[in-house]
Amino acid sequence: MRLKYISLFICFFFLSQFAWSAGSPEQSSLVPADSASIHNLKEKKESGKFNPGEMIMEHVVDNHEWHIATIGQLDICIPLPVLLVCEGKFYSFWSSKFHNETHSYKGFIVAKEGPNKSKIVTLQEEMTGKAGPKVYDFSFTKTVLAIFISCFILVFVFVSVANAYKRNENKAPHGIQNLLEPLILFVRDDVAKSSIGEKKYEKYMPFLLTIFFFILLNNLLGIIPLFPGGANVTGNIAVTGVMAVCTLIITTLSGNRHYWVDIINTPGVPWWLKVPVPLMPIVEIIGIITKPFVLMVRLFANMTAGHIIILGFISIIFIFGQISTALGLGVGIPTLAFMVFMDLLELLVAFIQAYVFTLLSALYFGLATTEPAHH
Amino acid sequence: MHLLSILLEVVNNFAPIAKMGAGIGAGIAAIGAGIGIGQIGKGALESIARQPEALGDIRSNMIIAAALVEGVAFFAIVVCLLILFI
Numbered sequence: 001m002r003l004k005y006i007s008l009f010i011c012f013f014f015l016s017q018f019a020w021s022a023g024s025p026e027q028s029s030l031v032p033a034d035s036a037s038i039h040n041l042k043e044k045k046e047s048g049k050f051n052p053g054e055m056i057m058e059h060v061v062d063n064h065e066w067h068i069a070t071i072g073q074l075d076i077c078i079p080l081p082v083l084l085v086c087e088g089k090f091y092s093f094w095s096s097k098f099h100n101e102t103h104s105y106k107g108f109i110v111a112k113e114g115p116n117k118s119k120i121v122t123l124q125e126e127m128t129g130k131a132g133p134k135v136y137d138f139s140f141t142k143t144v145l146a147i148f149i150s151c152f153i154l155v156f157v158f159v160s161v162a163n164a165y166k167r168n169e170n171k172a173p174h175g176i177q178n179l180l181e182p183l184i185l186f187v188r189d190d191v192a193k194s195s196i197g198e199k200k201y202e203k204y205m206p207f208l209l210t211i212f213f214f215i216l217l218n219n220l221l222g223i224i225p226l227f228p229g230g231a232n233v234t235g236n237i238a239v240t241g242v243m244a245v246c247t248l249i250i251t252t253l254s255g256n257r258h259y260w261v262d263i264i265n266t267p268g269v270p271w272w273l274k275v276p277v278p279l280m281p282i283v284e285i286i287g288i289i290t291k292p293f294v295l296m297v298r299l300f301a302n303m304t305a306g307h308i309i310i311l312g313f314i315s316i317i318f319i320f321g322q323i324s325t326a327l328g329l330g331v332g333i334p335t336l337a338f339m340v341f342m343d344l345l346e347l348l349v350a351f352i353q354a355y356v357f358t359l360l361s362a363l364y365f366g367l368a369t370t371e372p373a374h375h
Numbered sequence: 376m377h378l379l380s381i382l383l384e385v386v387n388n389f390a391p392i393a394k395m396g397a398g399i400g401a402g403i404a405a406i407g408a409g410i411g412i413g414q415i416g417k418g419a420l421e422s423i424a425r426q427p428e429a430l431g432d433i434r435s436n437m438i439i440a441a442a443l444v445e446g447v448a449f450f451a452i453v454v455c456l457l458i459l460f461i
Contacts, residue, residue, distance in 0.1 A: 190435070294446060301449030356442040 050322055052315035060232050060307050061118075063142045064095040064110075068227050078227075080145060084108060084120060085136040095139075108135065143239065146231030150217045158213075187212050187358060195362035196369065204365050207250060211243060212358040219303060219350030223343060234353075235303035237296065244292035247361045252288070255368040263288070291364060295357055302353050306346045313339045397455040404451030411444040 058067075066078040079096035086108075097105040104123045111121045120139075122132040161177055168174065173181050192201040192208055218239075221229040233239055261267075263284040265274065273280045317335050321328025385392060419437040423430055 297450060297453060298442070298446035301453050302445070305449065305452060352438060352442055356439060359439065 050315070050318045052312070052319060055315060056308055056311045059230075059311055060235060060304055062232075062236060064098070064139055066142045066145065066227070066231070078145075080142065081140045082108075082120070083138045083140065085138065086122065087133045142231050143233055143236050146218070146221065146228070146233045147239070149228045150214070150221055150233070154213060154217060183213075184209060191355075191359050191362050195359065195366040197366065200369050203254075204250070204362065207246070208358050208362055211246075211361060212354050215243075215299065215357055216350060216354040219354060220347075222303060222307065223346050223350065232304065232307055234299055235307060237300045240296045240299045243299075243357070244296035247295060247364060248288070248292040250361075251292075251364045251368045254365060258370065258372050259368045291360075295360055299353055299357055302349055306342075306349055310339060310342050310346065313342060394459055397458040400451055400455040400458070404448045404455070407451070408445055408448035411448075412441050415440045415444065 064082055065080055068076045068078065070076070077096075079094045082091075082093055082095045082097075084091045091106060091108070093105060098110065103109055107123045108120050109123050111117055111119055120135050120137050122135060124130075124132050157176060157180070161180055164174065164177055187209055188201070188205060191212075192205055195201075196204060215234055218233040222232055222234065224230060264281050266280050266284060269280050313335055317328055317332045320331040415437055419433050422433050
């Protein structure tokens with residue numbers, strides 16, 4: 001019953017985005033692409049040339065609005081709130097306000113070149129080129145909206161599965177439990193129990209399960225080109241960075257005496273690596289930071305590279321299509337086969353990356369909580 | 376003489392050619408990943424041939440090792456992307 005209300009609320013929330021923007025002409029989310037503009041991207045679109053670099057960057061990088069489709073001359077986008085803090089004052093407005101002639105609003109503009117390129121800066125900074133007051137951008141961007149969507153899906157699915165288990169106490173699994181039970185048992189047995197051990201794995205199960213399903217769902221949603229998929233969440237280094245920091249915090253907080261002794265005074269290493277210049281301890285302390293750092297970069301690079309490859313294949317068709325339509329069609333068919341293959345590979349990589357992140361986190365927790373073997 | 380003038384022009388506008396470093400770096404990263412993951416696959420196939428009952432264990436260990444090696448190759452790719460876009 002509660003879930004029905006939650007899903008109704010979600011539908012209303014998303015439909016209301018369009019209602020907001022359709023309210024007044026200047027807030028419209030339907031932007032005619034041929035209005036006179038100084039925006040680089042619009043200029044290139046007007047000249048008719050296809051710019052693969054811009055297209056790929058536009059799809060891989062975060063954005064203040066969610067672009068859904070371009071039908072002829074109209075761009076359909078979902079405008080998202082822009083929340084800024086500048087000089088102690090708080091500004092909030094829809095990003096569709098940026099669609100006027102000067103592309104600026106209330107003295108803010110998205111910078112097109114300079115050190116703050118493609119970030120929001122004050123108008124005087126853009127015009128004069130001198131550094132202005134710092135603008136702190138807390139906007140509700142495309143990645144944030146995608147994170148909320150996947151969180152709603154996760155909460156919806158897992159709360160209903162948990163309720164189903166509570167209701168059907170000793171009966172066979174029914175419905176989506178059948179899909180999730182093997183995955184959850186897989187994370188519990190092959191990842192947590194084998195890495196952390198029988199006695200202590202239960203404390204870490206919530207975190208490991210959350211990480212696994214969050215990464216998996218966001219990877220899968222990133223492959224789907226239609227709304228609400230298609231936002232590059234796990235390919236955003238801030239998102240993967242936060243997850244790696246969580247792993248780091250849990251590892252450090254749950255390290256027992258033997259973990260720290262192994263770092264400061266590694267057993268089995270000759271004394272001259274430790275005493276005059278503590279080389280080994282320094283290497284081990286750097287290792288505490290690099291292990292989560294590698295987790296972060298691995299996931300980010302895998303996902304971003306996968307998206308760039310698929311977008312590159314799509315661009316090949318358009319580049320050849322500009323030379324002649326027949327050439328575009330001819331090149332299109334083997335390219336389409338390559339793209340399907342790459343998409344299947346992306347599917348495999350989505351699972352593998354979620355599994356590897358979870359497994360390595362479990363391994364670090366296991367290393368931090370091992371009891372020493374009695375010699 | 377012609378060669379010297381070409382060299383002069385190259386040295387004057389070196390910036391676009393510096394991006395060739397990104398391409399070469401990405402190529403070398405691909406070679407490294409290919410060799411590494413090939414060795415992992417070779418070891419996995421040989422051990423499956425020796426003991427077919429251990430298929431599940433060997434397969435999961437192979438996937439983990441391949442993901443780790445590929446992670447290293449991706450470091451190189453990220454550096455090359457940094458050259459191109461920053």
